[in-house]
Amino acid sequence: MFRSALRAASIRTPASRVPLVPTLCSAQRTLSLCLYRGFVSAYSPSKCPQCSAPLPTPLPACPKCQYIERVPSNAPYHELLGVETGFNPFAVDTRDLKRHFLQAQKVCHPDTWSRQPKEKQDVADHMSSLINEAYKTLLDPLRRIQYLLQQEGYEISEYDQLDDMELLVEVMDERELIDKAANQSEVDEIKSRNQEKIKATVAEIEQLVGDRDWERANQAAVRLKYLQGIHDAAQAWPNIDW
Structure with a gap:
């Protein structure tokens, strides 16, 4: 079923292959970074501008x-x-990331500011949501590389397609095996095999980002998205929603 559909489909070149005015995007990203750094360091990177007490996080709270x-x-x-x-924004220590996230949430969680004026409560709510989104994005390898690619001017679309026909056939075959699996053991075998491919692809992306090879990193990110789809389908078995 999947193989037939694959052969009938045409593989188009996704828009994400071409950076969206990379020079402009890089300039905008640099400006955003400078504005934020200036925002938190105008008084001092580590002191409150109001009482001069040491701040527990980089946030102005x-x-x-x-x-x-x-x-x-x-x-x-x-x-x-x-x-x-360091030099590689994809190489994130997830334990360190969680520690920083918990520190930031402790300072900015809306409950902490519940007795303050509404204006401050609104700011805390905004910052808490932003912190949550930042954490979820940097924690997940797929979301992380998509975020970094967007920062480099690449358009990320759910319709991005693999340009490797052999791999695409393999992906569709794995999905079909999951669909036809008779028991959890068969699904676990597929999941384990796929997890090794995910690990290898994540390692490849880390290397490519370190080399600043954004075009190949973008292609690997599309591949990772398809492998993640197999993982999600295996996790959802037998209640698979294609």
């Missing part, structure tokens, strides 16, 4: 004097959570 200031919605996620990336 002080638990001592209840000072809080809104950060831009497009603030870079790594900067927002204070996550060190």
Whole structure:
């Protein structure tokens, strides 16, 4: 069924193959980063501008004097959570990421500001949502590389297609095997086999990002998306919604 549909389908070149004015996007990203860095460092990277107490996170929120200031919605996620990336923004230590996330949420969670004026509550709610989104994006390898590609000017679409026919046939075959699986053991075998491919692809993406080879990283990200689809289908078995 899947193989027949595949052979009948034409493989188009997705829009994501071409960066969307990369020079302009890079300039906008740099400006956003500079604005955010200037925002939190205008007074000092580590002190509250109101009471001068040390701030527990990179965020402009002080638990001592209840000072809080809104950060831009497009603030870079790594900067927002204070996550060190070195030369490779894809190489994220997830344990360190979680630690920074919990620290940030402790400072900005709406419950912490529930007795403050509504204006401050609204700012805390905004920052808490932004922190949650940053954490979920950087935690998941697929969302992380898609985010980084967007920062580099690539358009990410759910309709992006593989240009590797052999791999696409393999993906469709695996999905068909899941659909026809008779028991959990068969599904687990498929899942285990697919997980090894996911690990290899994530490692490849990390290398490509480190090399600043964004075009090949983009292609690998599309491949990772298809492999993640197999994982999700295996997780949902037997209640699969194609």
